[in-house]
Amino acid sequence: MPAKHSTAQMDGSPRRSYYTGRNLQRAKAVADLRARTHKLMPRFVLEYLEGGSGEEATLYREREAFAEWRFLPHTLVDESDRSTKCDILGREAALPVIVAPTGLNGLFMRHADTALAEGAARAGVPFVQSTMSNDPMERVAEVEGLRHWWQLYIFGGDEIWQELLRRADAAGCEALVLTTNSQIFGDREWDARTRTNQSRPTIPTMLDAARHPRWAASTLSHGMPEFANVIDFVPKQHRGFFDSAFWIRQQMPKTLSWDDVAKIRARWDKPFFVKGLLNLEDVARAMDSGVDGIILGSHGGRQMDWAASALDILPRAREIVGDEKALYMSGGIRHGTDILKALALGADAVLTGRATLYGLCAGGADGVERALELLQSQMMNELGQLGMSSLDALSPSVMTRMQGIPVPTG
Numbered sequence: 001m002p003a004k005h006s007t008a009q010m011d012g013s014p015r016r017s018y019y020t021g022r023n024l025q026r027a028k029a030v031a032d033l034r035a036r037t038h039k040l041m042p043r044f045v046l047e048y049l050e051g052g053s054g055e056e057a058t059l060y061r062e063r064e065a066f067a068e069w070r071f072l073p074h075t076l077v078d079e080s081d082r083s084t085k086c087d088i089l090g091r092e093a094a095l096p097v098i099v100a101p102t103g104l105n106g107l108f109m110r111h112a113d114t115a116l117a118e119g120a121a122r123a124g125v126p127f128v129q130s131t132m133s134n135d136p137m138e139r140v141a142e143v144e145g146l147r148h149w150w151q152l153y154i155f156g157g158d159e160i161w162q163e164l165l166r167r168a169d170a171a172g173c174e175a176l177v178l179t180t181n182s183q184i185f186g187d188r189e190w191d192a193r194t195r196t197n198q199s200r201p202t203i204p205t206m207l208d209a210a211r212h213p214r215w216a217a218s219t220l221s222h223g224m225p226e227f228a229n230v231i232d233f234v235p236k237q238h239r240g241f242f243d244s245a246f247w248i249r250q251q252m253p254k255t256l257s258w259d260d261v262a263k264i265r266a267r268w269d270k271p272f273f274v275k276g277l278l279n280l281e282d283v284a285r286a287m288d289s290g291v292d293g294i295i296l297g298s299h300g301g302r303q304m305d306w307a308a309s310a311l312d313i314l315p316r317a318r319e320i321v322g323d324e325k326a327l328y329m330s331g332g333i334r335h336g337t338d339i340l341k342a343l344a345l346g347a348d349a350v351l352t353g354r355a356t357l358y359g360l361c362a363g364g365a366d367g368v369e370r371a372l373e374l375l376q377s378q379m380m381n382e383l384g385q386l387g388m389s390s391l392d393a394l395s396p397s398v399m400t401r402m403q404g405i406p407v408p409t410g
């Protein structure tokens with residue numbers, strides 16, 4: 001776990017517990033939403049949500065990297081009029097957050113993708129829908145006020161991604177995100193331990209699921225979810241929920257390359273991002289690939305284990321990207337201070353995966369909105385504590401790194 005950082009914890013705190021009830025206004029931090037998620041969800045769902053790959057070293061690093069950076073706050077400055085507003089793709093967003101693409105959301109509840117989109121729209125930030133989502137993109141597109149982005153996994157022949165792009169464009173998606181680090185599926189052993197094979201849960205997993213009737217009622221009332229946007233491409237005999245996920249993964253070409261990025265660029269006129277970069281040479285390579293920006297990250301510690309976290313390479317990546325293109329990061333965002341740190345180190349915005357999923361599990365669209373509201377109010381407070389009134393004022397000069405690991409210089 002991340003190093004302890006609370007004096008009360010170190011010295012022996014009073015007995016504490018997070019709020020796990022249904023009144024979302026009583027959730028004071030994403031940690032409360034997470035605790036409620038743990039109360040409500042069966043263990044195999046939690047393994048899917050929380051787990052990383054291999055020994056989970058990168059998953060751990062994603063939080064540890066934030067813990068290493070401390071603020072150097074200014075005082076005696078006017079901090080009366082503060083704002084977390086920012087520009088994302090030339091339009092105002094309420095805070096520099098984009099809800100990350102996550103697949104299999106139907107495991108958390110029915111119509112989870114629509115709920116995530118609703119929460120994001122109400123909070124005033126974009127939502128990226130995954131290729132492996134469970135609600136049809138056309139349904140999600142109907143959410144009022146939504147800034148809808150589409151995340152593309154490449155599998156099967158070119159006709160599949162071309163059709164998905166055509167539909168995303170027709171549904172009004174404002175941007176496209178190509179995930180580049182998942183052609184070989186991460187080795188998520190803890191998740192795998194909940195099943196005897198690719199698709200069959202273990203007996204303890206089934207018994208545990210049976211002990212969560214509220215989850216079963218909100219998730220399985222209409223049967224297992226399906227991958228609504230891609231199921232037609234899956235052969236009939238592989239259309240079961242787990243089976244279709246594995247079948248699709250098997251069809252992901254291991255040859256995906258910058259040539260494919262160019263092919264996709266040629267077919268998509270709107271903003272286009274590549275997601276999952278963690279090497280500075282790739283960051284430099286992306287600059288002349290025609291993309292509009294990049295998203296650094298390790299897939300939430302779920303792909304290559306022992307990889308660095310996005311925060312580790314952020315300052316150097318910013319130098320490479322300059323002001324020309326957008327630089328986003330994902331991984332480990334749980335608190336408003338994490339977002340301020342990422343912005344100070346060079347990000348234009350961050351993507352939240354688990355933080356908003358905890359909100360979803362805790363309270364559907366309202367919970368997603370609450371997670372984003374909490375992140376925003378924490379940012380607002382901490383911005384003032386930092387002696388600043390706008391996000392533009394953030395820079396590495398308000399940060400110091402407390403220990404050890406130097407920022408890779410590429």
Ligand SMILES: Cc1cc2nc3c(=O)[nH]c(=O)nc-3n(C[C@H](O)[C@H](O)[C@H](O)COP(=O)(O)O)c2cc1C
Pocket residue numbers: 048049050062100101102103104130131132151179275297298299300301302330331332333351352353354355
């Ligand atoms: C349950 C789960 C499912 C995910 N599914 C996808 C996906 O379908 N496509 C994708 O590009 N990234 C996926 N990711 C990675 C997220 O987009 C994001 O990069 C990551 O969650 C960020 O880390 P965080 O959870 O610590 O915020 C997934 C992450 C999680 C936790």
